[in-house]
Amino acid sequence: MPPPRALPGFYFDAEKNRYFPIKNPIPGSSSKKPKITTPKSPQTDQFQEKSRSSCRKLRNRISKLLQIRELDGRHVSASHYCKCNFTEEFRRIRTSQPTIWKYQGTDRMCISALEHLNVDVQTLEGRFRTDVLLSGSISGSLSFSEVGRIGQNFNDGVKWMPYCMKSNIKGKEDGHSKVPGPLFRHNGASLHMSSRISCIRLGPNLAPHVASDSPIVGNALFTTLGSETSGGSVYTISLVEPIDLGAGILNTWSRLEEITSFMCTLWTAEYDYNRHRAIIGTNQGGASVDLESGTRSWFLRCKSDVFAQQIVDSGNVVLCGLRNGEVVSVDFRKKRLLSSRFPEHRISYVSSDKRVGSSNQGGFKLAGNIYPSHTIKMPSSISCLASLKYDDQYFLASSVDGSIKLYDRRMLQRGAVQSYEGHVNSHTQIQLGVDPDERYVMSGGEDCKLRIWSIKSGELLLEDKFSNSVLTTVCYQSFKKFKAEEENQYTYNSSLGAWLGSYEGLFYMDWQ
Known part of the structure; x- marks a missing residue:
């Protein structure tokens, strides 16, 4: 009898005279063969430990x-x-082993919003491409700070030097081989607004997802929180042309434009790159603002403040994190309605904490183009939302009770995909930081510690305290633009780094 013909994915059993499929291990399952369980001796336990x-x-x-x-x-x-x-x-x-720097003299900045950008700066010596920090404070100050060399030519300003607070490289505790550049700020490089800077967002050409060593410069969006006597406002500043951070700083501030103001509190904002709009979260719901005309329209009305937002689903849906702990999905595209009233919903949510869900009767009322089945509830007020850009079906959510969880929008009924333990919070809005490769998430805590977790496994990789106040803001930088100084006094670290802001001051963290 001729030998059987080989078939891909099958093997032939001669005894049974038939083919059987080759079954591979299930992805993610253990490759170990099942063992016969036997009573363990103390020596075995010691060996395993x-x-x-x-x-x-x-x-x-x-x-x-x-x-x-x-x-x-x-x-x-x-x-x-x-x-x-x-x-x-x-x-x-x-x-788990970063190097941490603190900038001396920044302890009075009281940072509430922070973004890192790469722009052209005009100086007396010519035009240069450089790194700039755009920061906002709780007192309403909006400031530009130049990172590196150009500011050394400023005649009137302040200079903040970094010093190493922690290094995991042996023999480098006092002198590090790669020192981040100093910060320079001209005396006129700060502008005082009417109230706290609640949010700063980069325009489409400055967005972190643009993969380029020399991205085209666009504009920046920021909002003020509002006060007891007036509401918050939406502003933009153009960065298309080179900016002057020295004596001509007034020319830079002349590009600042107030788009619109609200008679309510503006907690957060997102930049809608597809339609050149600002998506605003307020104490009365969510609104859309056309950045060209200033026209605004509401897409969500509710009695709970919108503390956090994230645009997902190719820019068609916005996630809104509310004071009452709910995260709702809202279609904020303009639709032709028969009436000017929004459709009203009573949300029956999926609770991430069964005890919370069992104590709520009848859900929650709100008006807008809501997806009721795409709604979850966390144990307390939402602190931050962060979608994963590689696959925006996944998003991270944190609440002020200390919960941080990863959700899949396609399977919200099953609850969280992953949880991250150890976070400490009770009432503070703390920003989550996701690295550009979306492998890790970091957050400060009310115990003044910084923690980093693996997004995939939930493993806590770092827990460290180097600040005496809560690290509430974080932004990554990954531009590879700076060259070493001639004297090699400062060399710019082209590896991944992150800026951390708190009421105490400004910190920089890198991994070398």
């Missing part, structure tokens, strides 16, 4: 990790009980 301990020590020994990789290849195996991917393990080690 030592194995787990050696696995933990592996994360702190990069040189050993490299040696094992060379011997064993892609998968690092420290023991029978610990196997990991070399690249992932190395990234976790690097993320």
Whole structure:
């Protein structure tokens, strides 16, 4: 009898004279074969505990990790009980060991909003491309600060120098090989607004998702919170042409334009890149503002403040995080309605805390083009929302009770996909920071500690206290623009870095 013909994905059993499919392991499942369970002796328990301990020590020994990789290849195996991917393990080690700098003299900035951008700056010596921090404070001050070399030519201003608070490189505690540049601010580089700067967002050409070493400069959007006597306002500032951060700073501020004002509190804002609009979260609901004409229209009306927003679904839907803990999905595109009234909804939400859900009777009323089935409720007021740009079906949500969770908009009925433990909060709006590769999420806490988690696994990678106040704002920088100074006094770190702001001052964190 001729031998059977080979079929891809099948094997032939000669005894049963038939083909059987080759069943691969389920993705994410263990590749270990089932074992016969036997009673464990104390010696066995001690052996397993030592194995787990050696696995933990592996994360702190990069040189050993490299040696094992060379011997064993892609998968690092420290023991029978610990196997990991070399690249992932190395990234976790690097993320858990940042170098932290504090800028001396920034303790009175009281930062409430912060963005890093790369723009053309005009000086007496010519035009340069440089990094700039645009920051807002709780007192209403809006400021430009130049990072690096150009500000050294300013005759009238302040200079803030960084000093290393923490370094994980041996022998570099006092002198680091890669020092971030100093900050320069001209005396006229601050503009005082009527109330606290509640939010700063970069325009489409300055958005972090633009993948370019030299992005085209556009504009920036910011909002003021409002006060007891007046509401908040929406502003833009053009950055298309080179800005002057020195003696001609007034020419830069002349580009500032007030788009519109509200008779209510403006908590947050997002930039709708597709339609050149600002999406505003207020104490009366959500509104859309045309940045060309100033025309505004409401897309959500509710009695609960909108504390956080994120635009998803290719710019057609906005997630609104409310004071009462709900996250609702709203279609904010303009639609032709038979009447001027919004459709009203009573939301029956999926609670991330069963105890909270059982105590609520009848849901919550709000008006707008709501997707009732795409609504969740967290235990307390929403502090921050952050969608993942690689797949905006996923979004991170934090609430002021200390909960941080990852959700999939396609499976909200099943609850959170991942939880991140250890966060401390009770009443503060704290911004979540997601790195450009969307592997990690960081957040300050009311215990003044900074924490970093793996988005995928939920593992806490870093828990460190280096500030005496809550780190409420964070923004990443990943531009690779600065060159070393001639004297090599300052070299700009082209690796990933993050700016952290608090009432105490300004911090910079990098991974080298």
